[in-house]
Amino acid sequence: MNNFDLHNHSNCSDGQLAPRELVALAVQGRCDALALTDHDNTDGLAEAAVAAASAGLRFVNGVEISVTWRPESLHTTLHVVGLDIDPAAPAMAEGLASVRSGRHARAALMAEDLARAGITGALEGAYGHAEHRDMISRTHFARFLVEIGKARDVGSAFHHYLVQGKPGYVRHDWTRLAEAIRWIRESGGIPVLAHPGRYRLRPMQMDELLDEFQALGGEAVEVVTGSHSAEDMRRFADIARQRGLLASRGADFHGPGESEWAPGTLPLLPADLTPVWARFRAA
Numbered sequence: 001m002n003n004f005d006l007h008n009h010s011n012c013s014d015g016q017l018a019p020r021e022l023v024a025l026a027v028q029g030r031c032d033a034l035a036l037t038d039h040d041n042t043d044g045l046a047e048a049a050v051a052a053a054s055a056g057l058r059f060v061n062g063v064e065i066s067v068t069w070r071p072e073s074l075h076t077t078l079h080v081v082g083l084d085i086d087p088a089a090p091a092m093a094e095g096l097a098s099v100r101s102g103r104h105a106r107a108a109l110m111a112e113d114l115a116r117a118g119i120t121g122a123l124e125g126a127y128g129h130a131e132h133r134d135m136i137s138r139t140h141f142a143r144f145l146v147e148i149g150k151a152r153d154v155g156s157a158f159h160h161y162l163v164q165g166k167p168g169y170v171r172h173d174w175t176r177l178a179e180a181i182r183w184i185r186e187s188g189g190i191p192v193l194a195h196p197g198r199y200r201l202r203p204m205q206m207d208e209l210l211d212e213f214q215a216l217g218g219e220a221v222e223v224v225t226g227s228h229s230a231e232d233m234r235r236f237a238d239i240a241r242q243r244g245l246l247a248s249r250g251a252d253f254h255g256p257g258e259s260e261w262a263p264g265t266l267p268l269l270p271a272d273l274t275p276v277w278a279r280f281r282a283a
Contacts, residue, residue, distance in 0.1 A: 004277050005263040006035040006060060006083055007194065007225060007250025011131040012044035013064075014139035016255025019048035022263070025253075027055045029264025033277065035083055035250065037062035040099040041135055042087035060280065061085050063092070064194060065183065066099055066174035069209065075171065076199060078209075080180045081222070081248070084280045085189030092187040099175050100134050107136045109170045110162070114141070117167035119150060138162045139254065154258050181216045190279055192220040192248045197232030210243060220246035220276040224269055226261040227252060237270050247273035 009015030010022050017025065019036060026034040034057055036048045045061050052059035060083055067078040085092060111123035125144035130136045142157035151157035162168040184191045193213055201209060210221075222228075223236045225248075240247045249269050251261040269275055 002032045002275070002277065003030060003264050003268075004033040004035075004060075004275065005029070005031050005250050005253075005266065006033070006062065006192075006248050006276065007037050007064070007081055007222065008035065008253045008263055009038055009064075010036055010044040010048070013038035013041050013132070013135045014137045014254060016258065019044035020051040022253070023048055023051040023055060023057060023059075026052075026263040027057055029262050031057060031264035033058035033060055034263060035060035035062035035081075037064040037081050037083075037250070039064050039079075039135065039137065040066055040096050041132070042085075042092070042096065043132065045087055060277075061087055061189075063087070063096065063184075065096070065180040067177050067180050068172075068174045069177055071173060071176075074201075074205070076201065077172075077174065078177065078199060079194040080177070080184070080218070081192040081194045081250075082180075082184035082187065082189040083192055083220075083248070083276060085184060085187040087187070089183075089187035092183045095175065095179060095183040102172065102174075103134060103136050106170050106172045107141075110138070110141060110168045113170065114161070114168045119145070119148075119167070122168070138168075141168060177212060178216050181213070181218055185217050188281070190220055190246070190276055191218045192222060192246075192276060193218060194222050195225045195227050195252060196221060196236055197225075197228045210239065210245075214243065214245070218245075219279070220248050222250060223247045223273065224249040224266050225252050226250075226259055226266070233267070237273060240273055246276040246279060248276040 114122040126140040129140040145157040
C-alpha cells in the first residue's frame with residue numbers, strides 16, 4: 001500500500017511550518033505522496049510543489065473548505081477536502097475568497113468576547129501568530145492563549161476557550177455543502193468528507209449527511225486521519241465499503257507538538273478499500 005498523506009496544513013493557514021518545511025517532514029516520514037490542504041486557501045501550493053519536485057516526492061494540490069451544514073437547525077461546521085484540484089479554476093478561486101472574507105470580523109468578535117472574560121490583547125496577539133492575516137483562525141487565538149499562560153497547550157486552549165459555551169466562541173456561517181462540492185468538482189478535484197469522526201452527529205444525522213454529500217457529488221471519506229480513534233477508523237472503513245465511497249488518509253498535521261501524527265506515520269488504509277488516489281489524474 002502506498003504511503004499517501006493527503007491532509008496537511010502549512011503556515012498559509014493555521015499550520016506552523018512553511019510549505020517547503022512540510023515537504024521536508026513528509027520526506028523524512030517516507031511519504032510516497034503529500035497533499036497540502038490549507039483551510040480556504042491555496043497560496044502555499046506553488047512553494048510546496050517546487051519543494052516536492054526537488055525532493056522527488058509526488059505532490060497533490062489540495063484545499064480544506066469550511067462548511068456550515070443545516071444552518072437553520074444543527075448549524076454544524078464541517079470540513080470538505082478537495083484533492084487533485086486546479087487552484088486557478090475560477091469557481092475555486094472566487095469561492096475561497098468569499099469564505100475568507102468573513103474571518104477578520106469573526107476574529108474581532110472573538111477578541112471582544114475574550115476581553116469580557118478578562119483576557120485583553122487577544123486580537124493583536126492572535127494576528128501575531130498568523131503568517132497570513134486573512135487566514136486568522138481559532139488556532140491562532142489558541143496559540144496566543146498558550147503564549148500568555150492561559151492554557152498549557154493548544155488542545156487545552158480549545159477545551160477551555162473558543163468552543164461553544166466557552167469564552168471566545170463566536171458562531172459563524174461558512175459556505176454551504178453544495179457550494180464547496182461544486183467548487184471542488186469544477187476545479188477538476190475530488191470532494192472528500194474530512195475527519196467525520198469529529199462531528200457531533202447522531203448516527204441518523206451522519207447517515208443524512210452522507211446521503212446529501214453523495215447526492216451532491218461527494219466521492220470520498222477520510223478513514224484514517226489524525227483525530228480518528230481506532231474505532232472511528234473501523235466505523236468509517238465500514239461506511240466506505242457499504243456506500244461505495246473512496247477512502248482517504250491524512251494526518252491533518254498542523255505542527256510539531258500540536259499534532260499526534262506527522263506526515264507519513266499514520267496506519268495504512270485497509271487493503272480492501274479503494275483509495276482516493278486511484279482516481280487522481282496522472283502525475
